[in-house]
Amino acid sequence: MRNPIRALWLCALLSSATVFAAGPAPDRRIAITIDDLPWQRIERTPAAQLPVRHAQLMAALKQADAPGTGFVNEGKLEVDGQLQPERVAMLRDWLDAGYELGNHTYGHLDLHAVGLPAYQADIARGERQLRPLLAQRGQVPRWFRHPYLRAGRTPEDRAALATFLDARGYRIAPVTVDNGEWVWAFAYANVLDGQPDTPARAATLQRLRRGYVPYMLNKVDYFERQSQALLGYTLPQVWLMHANELNAAALVDLVAGVRRRGYRVVTLEQALADPAYARADGYRGRFGPSWLHRWAMAENKPKDFYAGEPVVPKWVLELAGETSE
Template sequence: MRFLLRVIVLSLAALAAHAAEPDRRIAITIDDLPWQRMDRTPPAELAARHAQLMAQLKQVGVPVVGFVNEGKLEVDGQVQPARVAMLRDWLDAGYELGNHTHGHLDVHAVGLPAFQQDILDGERVLRPLLAERGQAPRWFRHPYLRAGRTPEDRATLSAFLGDHGYRIAPVTVDNGEWVWAFAYANVLDGQPDTPERAATLERLRRGYLPYMLNKVDYYEQQSQALLGYALPQVWLLHANELNAVAYADLVAGVQRRGYRVVTLDEAMRDPAYARGEDGYNGRYGPSWLHRWAMAEKKPKDFYAGEPVVPGWVLALAGVESE
C-alpha cells in the first residue's frame, strides 16, 4: 500500500512539474535576402553558398519567413535574373517572403518620406513574384529594427504599412549574429585555405551556437520577468555563410531547450504583440521585449545579464561593438 501511495505521489509530482513547464515557441525570420553581404561575396561562390543555406533549411524543415532587400537583386541598377532565382528557391521550398525595403535604409537617418519610398521600391520585384503564386507580401521588417524616434513617426509609418497590406514583423530575440557572420565571412574570403583558417572557422561556428542559444535563454527570462510567461518569440537571423553551416544546429539547439518552431502568424497571435513598437525613442533598434520594458519604466538592472559578442569575434569582424 505504501509503495502504491509513493508511486501515486511521484506521478502527481511529475505531472505538476510537466504542467509548470513554459509553453516555449519560437518563430524564425531570416533577413537580407537573397544574401546578406552580396557586394562582398565572391560571385563564383554565391550560388554554392546559397545552395548550402537552402540545404540547411530543407534539413530542418521548420517554418521561416525571409525578408528581401531588393537592392541586392541589382547590379548597376539592373535586376539580375540569377538573383531573382534565389528568391524563387525560397518560394519553391514553401517559405514566405516579406519586404525589408529596397536599400536597407535607416529611417532615423533618411526620414519618413524617403523611407516610405524605399518600402515601395522594395516590392517592385517581390509583389509580382508573389502574385505568380497567388500571394502578396504581407510582412515588413524594419532595417536595423529602427521604427521611428517619436510616437507620431511610428504611428505614421505603421499606418502607411497597413495601407499597403503589411504587418510589422517584430524581433524579440535580438542578437549580434551579424557580427559572428561578418567574422566568419572575413576569415573565409580573406585568408588562404590553410588548416589555421579551418580551425578559426570551426572556432567561430562552435562559439556562435552557444552565444545564440544563450540569447534565446536570456530573452525567455526577460519575457517571464516582464510578462509573467514565456512569450512566443521571434528570432532574427540573416542569409549568410555562417548560417549556411550552422542553421540546422541552431534549430536543434532550441528544440533541445523545449521550443517548438512555429509560424510567424502563430507567434503574433499572442496579445503582447498588440503593444506595438512604442516605448523607445532612441537612435537604435532594441528587442520588442525591451521596448515594452522601457514603456513600463523598468530600472536599468532589469536589462542586466545579456550575452555579448566576445572581443576576438569583434576583431575578426572588423567592428567595435554589436
C-alpha cells in the first residue's frame, strides 16, 4: 500500500522544485503618459463635442485609478492667437485628477525639421501658461516630451538640448512602449465625426475599440520581451498614449489589461529611477523609435533583434487616411 506521508512529502518537494526552477515573478511596472493636451487634433474636433469628450476621458482616468503624466501643447489652448479660458480649465481638470503636467512644446514641432534654435524657443513658449498654472499648486514643470519622439540626429544636438532643458529644470520623458496608437485614434475620430450616426458606424467604432486594446497590450508584451532580451530583466516601462476620443473609450480596458498581466501602474518618476534610463541613445535616424530600440542600436544589435513588433492593420490605416505608421 502506498505510504500517504511519503506521497505528501514528494508532492511538497516537487512543488518547491518547480517554484525554484521558475524563479521569482518579474517585477512588472508601467508608467502612463498622455501627450497632446488639452486634446489631440483639437482643431478638428467639433466645438460642441470637445467638453463632452474631455469629460469622458476624465471619467475614464478616474475609473482607471492610476497615476500618470500629461504633456501639454500650449498652442492648443488658443484659437486665432487668443487664449481660450475653457481650454486652460481642461488642464486644471488633469491636475485635479492627480496627473502631473509636462511640456510638449508650444506647437508640437519636429526638432529634425525646424532645427535646435527654433525648437528651444518653442519649448520656452510652451510654458507660458503651464508654469504659472503649476505655480498655483506649488509645482514647477519638470518633464519634457519630444513631439514625434524626435530627439536629435547627432550626439551634439542631443547634448545641447539636454543642457537647455536642464537649465530650465526639465528632465526628458522617454518612451519605451512606443506604438501606432495615433493611427487608431485618427481612424476612430474620422469615423465618429465623418460618418452618419448609423448602425454601420457604430459597428465600425466597436471594431476599432475591440482591435485597439489587444494591439496596445501586444505592444506592451513585445517591449517586455525586448527588455528581457536587451537588459536581462523587465524594465519599468513608459507607455505612450494621447488625449483623444479613442482613449476616452478604451483607457479603462487598457489599464485593466496590463494589471491582468501583473503590472503595477507607477509614476513616471518611479519608472525612470531604473538605471537603464541613463543608457546611451544610439539612434541616428529621422524618426522616433522606442528608447529600448535606441539602446539596442547603441549596442549594434542585429536587424533580427527588432523583429516581431505588432503593426497597425491595413484596414485601420485606411480609415485613418494614412499610408504607414
